Amino acid sequence: MSETNRRIVLAKRPSGLVDDETVRLESEPAPQPADGEALVKVRYLSIDPTIRTWMDDVPSYLPPIxxxxxxxxxxxxxxxxxxTDAYQPGQLLFGMTGWQDYVIADAGERAMTVLPEGVPPGVAIGILGVTGMTAxxxxxxxxxxxxxxVVVISGAAGATGSAAGQIAKIKGAKKVVGIAGGAQKCAHIVDELGFxxxxxxxxxxxxxxxxEACPDxxxxxxxxxxxxxxxxxxxxLAQRGRVVLCGAISTYNDxxxxxxxxxxxxxxxxxGRMEGFIILDYLDRFPAAQMEMAGWIAEGKIKSTEHIVEGLEKAPDALNLLFSGGNTGKVIVAL
Structure with missing residues (x-):
């Protein structure tokens, strides 16, 4: 096989938004699978705010890039x-791919999850993936x-926030208030998502x-x-109010x-109580949560919105959308 693997690598620690000096597009021969491995052609990338934090040379729940x-x-x-018997040609897999055309999967440290039949990639990456599980x-x-x-969600038109607000409603919240940027996004979360x-x-x-919205x-x-x-x-905050620290997107580029x-x-x-969490701590509970979420999707109780950006080379621009407010819903790069 003589395919080329385009890959976007970190060229320099960013200061502020990612730019042409931060990342570099390289090309190399595509990797060859050994016994026990499969070659996977990347079709879609999940674009998440945490990617920006991984670019900084600071301690986190995963090592810096x-x-x-x-x-x-x-x-x-x-x-x-x-x-390998673990994966069959033509199957769609979800896992850590990185910003590149090809990746090797195996049954060990580089294991990936086979997408069930009929689950669209956007749904797998978004509402049934890490985004939905975080919410x-x-x-x-x-x-x-x-x-x-009474529940308040910031970043409410984003992938995680929009799911979180809908889940709160499903679970019986009396009122869900979303904070978003611009009249169009505010209309979307109320008219389309039920905030x-x-x-x-x-x-x-x-x-x-x-x-005004939360007088008590x-x-x-x-x-x-x-x-x-x-x-x-x-x-x-109300008496005994809780604050869930999911992210701090307004500070990631500082x-x-x-x-x-x-x-x-x-x-x-x-x-009150304020608590942070890392979604990787819940991996063993994903299947049960995904089953419940899939039921809500089938019943029309929860909706997902995808913002598609075309082309691997556009991945840095897609990441910046999360910080400029240029997206509504889950940002996905289609290769």
Whole structure:
């Protein structure tokens, strides 16, 4: 086989958004599968905010991407050659692919998951993948949502936030308020996804609108953005309110460590709780959660939205969409 493997590697630690100096497109011969391995042609890349954090040389739940290494990312690929019984040619697989055309899968450290028949790749990457699982366990396990809760979601038009709000409604929340940027996104989460109310952080006073929308306080805040919006939600926390720290997308492109909330003592006064989590801790519980989510999809209780970007070379631009607010729903690069 004489195929070429295009790969996007980290050329320089970024400062701010990823640009032409941050990454480099290289070409090399496609890898050849050995016994016990399969060659997978990458078809779709999952674009997630955490990819940006992996580019920084700071401690995290996974090691930083090293200079010269392929940008780490999940994706879906098709088996094109197999020398193992674990994978058959033509099967679609989900796993860590990186930003490249080809990847090797095996039954060990490079194992990938076979997509069930009939599951579209966008759904596998998004609502049934790490994105949906993050929303599911963040709302149900960490946030301990219960009937009658008033729930606020930031980054509500994004992949994780949009799923989190819908899951909260399914689980009996009395009111779900989404915070998003722009009238179009706010209309989308209310009219299409069933949120009860939306706050446009680009054009409205978030603190004032939170007091209007949640006059008795916020029982559960699912935080995707950090920064000033986290402060605003802490200020309006109800007694025994919970804050789920899923991400802090507003700070990922800042140089230096993010500044913490200035009013964290609200947690003390309101007897509140703020907790972070890493979705990798829940891998063994994915199958049961995916079954429940699949049932909701079949019943029309939960919807997913994909924002497709075409071409491997566009992956850096696709990542930047997450920070510019240029996407609605899950960002996927189609190779």
């Amino acid at each position: 090293q200079i010269g290494e392929v940008i780490r990312s999940g994706g879906v690929g098709e088996v094109v050659e197999s020398r 599911y366990f963040g709302i149900t396990d960490v946030g301990q949502v219960k009937e009658g809760d 009860d109310e939306a706050i446009d952080y680009k054009n409205e006073d978030v603190a004032a609108r939170l007091r 306080g916020i029982d559960l805040y699912f935080d995707n953005v950090g920064g000033s919006i986290l402060n605003d939600c802490l200020a309006n 140089d230096g460590p993010p500044v913490g909330p200035s009013n964290y003592l609200t947690l003390l006064v309101r007897r």
